[in-house]
Amino acid sequence: MLRRKNAAGLGLLATLALWTTSALALPTDWGTNFQPAASPVMENIEDFHRLLLYIITAISLFVLALLVWIVIRYNQRANPVPSKTHHNTLLEVVWTLIPVIILVVIAIPSFRLLYFEAVIPKPDVTIKAIGKQWSWTYEYPGPNFQFDSFPLKDADAAKAHEPRMLGVDNVVVVPVNKVIEVETTGADVIHSWALPQMGVKMDAVPGRINHTWFKATQTGTFYGQCSELCGANHDFMPIEVKVVSDAEYATWLAGAKKKFAAIEGSESTRLAAK
Numbered sequence: 001m002l003r004r005k006n007a008a009g010l011g012l013l014a015t016l017a018l019w020t021t022s023a024l025a026l027p028t029d030w031g032t033n034f035q036p037a038a039s040p041v042m043e044n045i046e047d048f049h050r051l052l053l054y055i056i057t058a059i060s061l062f063v064l065a066l067l068v069w070i071v072i073r074y075n076q077r078a079n080p081v082p083s084k085t086h087h088n089t090l091l092e093v094v095w096t097l098i099p100v101i102i103l104v105v106i107a108i109p110s111f112r113l114l115y116f117e118a119v120i121p122k123p124d125v126t127i128k129a130i131g132k133q134w135s136w137t138y139e140y141p142g143p144n145f146q147f148d149s150f151p152l153k154d155a156d157a158a159k160a161h162e163p164r165m166l167g168v169d170n171v172v173v174v175p176v177n178k179v180i181e182v183e184t185t186g187a188d189v190i191h192s193w194a195l196p197q198m199g200v201k202m203d204a205v206p207g208r209i210n211h212t213w214f215k216a217t218q219t220g221t222f223y224g225q226c227s228e229l230c231g232a233n234h235d236f237m238p239i240e241v242k243v244v245s246d247a248e249y250a251t252w253l254a255g256a257k258k259k260f261a262a263i264e265g266s267e268s269t270r271l272a273a274k
């Protein structure tokens, strides 16, 4: 019994430690906060989230205080003869205006963030993510190549020191501090290309192309998963993005052009065939 209590205590300590040191690049057991932000969009999402947290905490405490006050001050014993007041103009104006002001305070940064996410700056690199049942195909239209990306088998992931169910065979590589435009589409059903640390989650819909963007502020490996329930193997659609320096990106690009096939049916492929 005592031992179990100690274990629970240690678990709580570990949770607190996770809260305070948020420099982990993966989802963690007992994690309650966002994964650390690695793009300007995600930094803005975190700021907005924090603002909302302050507001809802203040509102919840205020309502709790009102409830406690009423329970103590106006119960039958403390207040045997209730007041018959039924109108108070000042109070009614105040309880209408204050929520309006709170909503405006929320709406302004909310719209600013929406536009920041939706208006894509001039991209340095464009990639296209095509969701398939059940894998991702990536196209790099500029250098003109495409590849499939499948999750690693458990044993291979362990060997490659990749996280289980998140590591993939062919990783998406992008340069750091550059605007990456991501076009998403679906080959069969609706999927969703999501990369939490970049603040990106965009539906991949058959028959249309959606756009989103991110600019990684640090190098490293970032993981995501298909975030639209797309069928039996939905959970076997991990996303792995490696952010590297410009020089490393150039080296990778040179190798990838040789290793991967040209994009089927693309204009540059057709021109090259002529």
Ligand SMILES: [Cu+2]
Pocket: 131, 132, 190, 191, 192, 226, 227, 228, 229, 230, 234, 237
């Ligand atoms: Cu999917």
